[in-house]
Amino acid sequence: MRSITLLIFCLLLFSRGWSQSPVIVPGNTGYAVPAESKNMFSGDGVQGWTDTRQQLSYFFYAHKAGDLSIGLNARNAVAGSILQVAVAGQKFLVRVPASRTFKSVGAGTVHLRDSGFYSITISALKKSGTTIADIQSIFLSGPPSSSLHFNTKPRRNAASVHLKYPLADSVKAIYFYNELTVPAGYDPVHSYYMACGFARGYFGMQVNSA
DSSP states (O other): OHHHHHHHHHHHHHHHHHHOOOEEEEGGGOEEESOOSSOOEETTEEEEEOOTTOEEEEEEEESSOEEEEEEEEEEBSSSOOEEEEEETTEEEEEEOOBOSSOEEEEEEEEEEOSSEEEEEEEEEEEOOSSOSEEEEEEEEESGGGGGEEEOOSSOOSOOOOOOOOOOOTTOOOSOOOOOOOOOTTOOOTTOEEEEEEETTEEEEEEOOOO
């Protein structure tokens, strides 16, 4: 009876592992290098990608090592476009299908040797038709995918950094005084700096023109 119970338990684990849904990285969270001349990142991912010099890069943090399988949800008006997907020193070819709807196309499997930051870079080796491909998303599966950290929003600006200092509950503060020093050359257009930021507001400074 013990052997039968153990066998059933192993079968359940095996079944659960195969039924795990892949992790989806939205296509509109990537970076185009050189930067796109028009906005090709939309709610449906990458749309109207035409420049074969551009590479699309996505970044994630893996909390554990292991084999990670990678694929794309992609489409194009005509068949023939070939993409290269580079991850952790390995490169895979993906042939973009001709379809009006997005199709799932596997790229390959890489072994992540350790936890840390990784990038996924998509390049166009061959363009067929007026566009290279539309890419709705990247799908990832395997042991590392259960604890990946990546950007899920299309915003591509830098993350905010918040600093605070502790105050004892007994302190009855009337006002706060902060000083903010910005080194020369570290204030490009759209830079934003904040001082005296607590729960009810803050003093913000934004660079709107050079």
